[in-house]
Structures are given as structure tokens and as C-alpha cells.
Amino acid sequence: MSPEPARRRAASSEPSWSRRDFLRAAATATVGLAAASACTARGDDRVLRFWAMGREGEVATQLLGAFERENPGLRVRVEQLPWSAAHEKLLTAFAGDATPDLAQMGNTWLPELVALGALEPLDASVRGSREVDVADYDPGILDTNVIDERRYGVPWYVDTRLLFYRRDLLAQAGYDAPPRDWDEWVRMLVAVKQRVGPERYALLLPLNEYEPMVALWLQQGEPLLRDGGRFGNFRSPGFARTLRFYLSMYERHLAPPVAHNEIANLWNEFARGFFTFYVSGPWQLGEFERRLPPELQSYWTTAPLPGPTGPGASIAGGSSLAIFRRSPRKVAAWKLVEFFSRPAVQQQFYRLTGNLPARRSAWADPGLAQDPRAQAFRDQLERVRPVPKVPEWERIATELRLMMEKVVRGDIPAADAPAELDARADRILEKRRWMLDRRAHG
Amino acid sequence: MKPSRAGWLFAAPALLAIAVFFVVPVVAALVMSATDFDIYALADLRNTRFVGLGNYFQLLQTPLFWRALLNTLFFVVVGVPLSIAVSLGTALLLHSRLARFTGFFRTALFAPVVTTLAAVAVVWIFLLHARYGTLNYALSWLGLRPVDWLGDPRWAMPAIVLLSVWKNFGYNMIILLAGLQAIPAELYEAAQLDGAGPGAAFRHVTVPALAPMLLMVSILTMAGHFQIFAEPYVMTQGGPAERTVTVLYLMYENGFKWWSLGSASAVAFVLFLFMLGTSLLQGRLAGRAGWSS
Secondary structure, eight states: OOSHHHHHHHHHTOTTOOHHHHHHHHHHHHHHHHHHHHHHHHHOTTEEEEEEEHHHHHHHHHHHHHHHHHSTTOEEEEEEEOHHHHHHHHHHHHHTTOOOSEEEEETTTHHHHHHTTOBOOOHHHHHTOSSOOGGGSOHHHHHHTEETTEEOOEEEEEEOOEEEEEHHHHHHTTOOSOOSBHHHHHHHHHHHHHHHOTTSOSEEOOTTOOHHHHHHHHTTOSOSEETTTTEEOTTSHHHHHHHHHHHHHHHTTSSOOOOHHHHSOHHHHHHHTSOSEEEEOTHHHHHHHHHSOGGGTTTEEEEOOEETTEEOOEEOEEEEEEEBTTOSOHHHHHHHHHHHHSHHHHHHHHHHHOOEESSGGGGGSHHHHTOHHHHHHHHHHTTEEOOOOSTTHHHHHHHHHHHHHHHHTTSSOGGGHHHHHHHHHHHHTHHHHHHHHHHHHO | OOHHHHHHHHHHHHHHHHIIIIIHHHHHHHHHTTBOOOHHHHHOGGGOOBOTTHHHHHHHTOHHHHHHHHHHHHHHHHHHHHHHHHHHHHHHHHHSTTOOSHHHHHHHHHHHHHSOHHHHHHHHHHHTOTTTOHHHHHHHHTTOOOOOTTTSHHHHHHHHHHHHHHHHHHHHHHHHHHHHHTSOHHHHHHHHHTTOOHHHHIIIIIHHHHHHHHHHHHHHHHHHHHTOOHHHHHHTTTOSTTTTOOHHHHHHIIIIISOOHHHHHHHHHHHHHHHHHHHHHHHHHHHHTTOOO
């Protein structure tokens, strides 16, 4: 739309301008101008709007010089969002028709934005691409981007949960290698607990995190929701095994029944030996290096998560790059996705942020290849699985966390938990079932 | 032009603003509370179902809603009197003729009101820490066992009350101090001549003179306390065992975390009814006691 008609009309009716004419012309002109300026913001084919979160946003800006040199006439405007507000911003941007061309997206957020119909399927682009090679990604990570058999993102960096532990304390308890299965892990935890006494613990399993328990449940190899995400699957044998194992940690006083805010300073407590094992993600690699005292640096390390019978699975996390359906610059946006997917750019990104690269070949970077702590992640990434890809999953997982907290504190008997969790999950999924049924009939 | 019409005309801009920014959103929220508006509805309005009072019935059947109501009532019933008592106490101390450095103390006691809650929360998490906290250290001096303030379901809400009283008493203190300073000194002199001691003077001069202000302070404090959100949000995120989930926190989670705006709107209206009810009751009680001016 352009302001042209308003101007023409104003010019032609010049001799006999009534007040109403003037007002109408002014109103049309204002609307026209507003639309025109909106067009320059949205319609300029040479400026890509890219939303990235936190530190990733800062670093993306530094990497873009090379991209803009390769694509003369194309410019990228990185808009940084704080992680805490990003999810809400994405939803309000969708509601307000102000989505960017492409964005960094937590892998677990994709289902929600796909449910909104906000994202562009990328299957054809990926197939036709010479830069993005799906064989060079971990299957579990790739899977997070595929919803209803369509691909909506390209993994940017990856994340999963595994063991962080104190090698010195474990050695004092008589073990010089990390556990490989649940039984071995429990034996080690018991041995550590016996050594450290009643004031300290073997494992930190904070009550305000559901990820460790979800990871243990994923190891059981059964779906976490039934019937294509229509119902909860908490009354399954796999969940029963996970629940028993998880609760035994607190019952045997191997883990303290605390939440994060009672720990106050995680790194101080780890340094003090308040706990020996901790289940966490790759962002702690940098944090532990920065925050633990120098004399402890050679005593902490990482190991893949033990499973029921040998090395187990864990959660497929991280962030992907996704293109918005309403973007008028999808071709240019895809070029940027390809740029960020190059192994060399991924290595650069890793060196600047510490985020683990999604491309397997990027792991040849000496900083990763020679770091045993990072290599444990490499190993774990071979065995990652996505959490259920429904928008309601986080809410269901939060119910799981709240329920576990109540069971651990003795408010609810453990035997009642699975049925109650299923009831809550089914209630949360009610709308989804209605949507799916309607789609099937309509 | 009739004077009444002129009056409406003058009031029109303000009325328009109220209509656009208050009446319309409230009516929209009321309509929304009768639907299951959620993330799917955001994608396509045809995914909205009209549920009538369904959200309200659902809410009444949710244990967490009752838990949240109970937590909020605890916060109001314990927090409001405590907060006003501390405000009045400090105002009296500052007003006392014996007080020295009143300018300094007035500023110092008001300081928590203007500090950022997020920053204060970090300090308080350490003060309340079960093993290294100053508060437990002080308790151990008195020979008391340490309390796991933020981790024990029984103590988390009292800890939040403590933080909130400390954070907010300065505001009411300033208002009450202004009220105290407005009481004519002659009244105290007359009371003294009639043989009243400090206690009697407080009961028969200070309290009646301060009554309208106390009523206003208590209504405002009560309204504020019903809407408690930030303190549990920064300190405990509703935990432990949902003991610090308040009504507004529940609304926030439903609305902005889970995007169930229909049920979040229903929570908002239930809270509104509660606050309206208590404010009316307060006004009625104060009227009966002859407090309101």
C-alpha cells in the first residue's frame, strides 16, 4: 500500500475543500504513511531480522560480518532477547503479527510454535541444501525438530544432561571410574555416603528440576505419553522403575531433599564436597571452570549418564534455527541458517560461547576433541532422545516435579503418584485430544 | 450548553481513558474467563470453546487453588497486622521527643521500600540459609534449633512474611509519621493535665486521631497483600511443596507460563471478589467503630 491515492485525491479537490474532505484526506494519508513505513520495516528485502537469546545473540552479531561480505546487499539485524522473556516474546510477536524472519528456538519450544502454525517447514530446503547435511547431526537431536513428520528447524547447538562428579571423593570411596549402570551407580553412591557422613550427600538431585528424572525415564525406552500424545503414560512399568530408583535416592539419604534456592551457591557446595555427583548440562562446563577454586580443577569431571543396564539415554536439548511462516525473506533466511550450520562457523561459535556444536564434524575442534569433559557429552549425544513433542509437555513435566516433591516430603504416598499424574496429564491434554479428534473428522 | 453537559465534556477525556484502559480490558477478561482461550486459540480463534462457568467450577475442584487461597490468606492475616504494627511502632519511635538522628533513621528505615526486590531477595536467601544463614546463627545464640526457612513447607510462608514486612513497613511508617505529626500537641498536654500516662495518651489521643489514617493504611496494605506475587516469585518459585503459591502466582502460571488465559482470567475474578468483599467488610467494621471520618 502507498500514500498515492490520498495525495491524488487531495490535489484534485483543491478548489472546494470542505472540512470533511480535509479530514478524510488527512486520515487516509496518515494510514497510508503508517502502512508505507511499516512496509519499509517489513518489506525491505535486504534486511533480515534474526532473534537470538542472551549470549548467543551477542556472539551471533560478531559472526555476521563474514555472512554479509559473502552476500553483498544482504544485512542482518540481530535482536537480542533475554532467555527469561524469550518464550513470552515469541508468543506475543505471533499474536501481534510481528514475528522476525528467523529465530533461535529452544528445541522443546518448537511444538508450541508449530501448533500455532508460526513456523515454515524446512524439509525441501534441507534436502536441496549443500551445506546442511543431516547425516552430520545426532539423530536424537534432529528428531526434536520433526513434528508430525515435518522438519521445522536445523539444530544450532546441542545440550543434554549427564553426570558431573568429584573424582577425588569417588576415589576415596574406592572407585576410580564413573558408573556405567544403575546398580554400579547405587553402589558408588552408598560408598560415598558412608564416607562423607550424615552432614554430606553423594548426589544432588534438586527437587525443583524435572530433567534428571525425565532423563532416567527416557532410558526405559517407552513413550512418555500414550496414543500420539493424547494421554499420560505414568502407569507404565518403565515409570514405576524410574520412580522406585529416583525415590530410593532420598529414602536412603543419598540425595538431600532440597531445591536450588536452599543450596544458595552450587559451586561452593560442590567445592566443599556437600555432594559428589550432580546431573546437569553443558553450560556448567564453563561455570565449573570459572567458579571452582584452582586446586579443585583437576578433581572434577563428567561422565555419560548410567542406564538401567549399561550406558543410558538422556534428554535431547539445545537450540535450533527456525524460519517463520510469515517471513517474506525465507530464501535469505535459509542462507543464514546454512551459514550458521557450517562446521567452521559452528566451531567459531563454540569458541565464543562454549555452546556445544550440533554438527558432529565441528567436534574436530581441538578444544573439544582434546577435552575429556566435553567428550563425555559427545558420547552421551549418541544416546539422546527427545521429550514428547507436544506443546503441553512442559506443563506435564512440571506436574511431575511437583508430585515428586510432595512424595519425597511425605505428603502423598508414592503408590498414588502414577494414577494421580495420569489424571493430571489427561486433563492437561484434553484440549489437544479435542483438536486431534476434530482434525480427524473435519 | 447545560452545565451538566459541560461537566461531562470536561470529564470525557478521563472517562474515555478509563473506558479504553480499564472497562474494555475488564469486560474482555470476563468474557475470556468463560472460554478455554489458550495457545491453540491464539493460533486460530475457532479453537476456542465457550465453557460458561466451567473455568470457575474447574478452579474450585483444583486442590492447588485452595492451597493458593490458604497461602494468600495466611499472608494477609499474619502479614497485614504485623506490617502495620511494625510501621506504627517505628513511626512512634521516630516521632518520640527522645529520638536522635531522626533524619538518618527515617531514611534508613525507608530504604528497603525503594530497593529492588530482586536484589534484596539474593541477600535474604543467604540470611535465611539453613546452614550458613545469619538468622539461624542468631537463633542458635538463643539456644534454638536451626530452621530450614525456605526449604521446610511449614516455615516458607512465615519467611516470606518476614521479608515482606521488612521490605514494606517503611512506606506505611512515613504515612503514619505524617499523621502523628499532624496531631496537635495541645491534645497531649490536655491529656497530661487530666492525669493520663503515656499508655492512656496513646489509647485515647493517638489512636483516635490516627484512626482514619490507620483505616486507609490497612485497606491499602490488605489490597497489596492479597496481590502478593513478587516475593514468592523471586524467593521460592511457589515451593516448597506449593506452600508459597499465592493466588496471583497461580494466575501468572496459568496465564503467562501455560497460556491458559481463560482459566487465568477466572482466577483474577475470584481474587477480585475476595478483595472487594474484605474491603467492604473492613469499611463496614470501621464505620461501626466510628473510625471513618
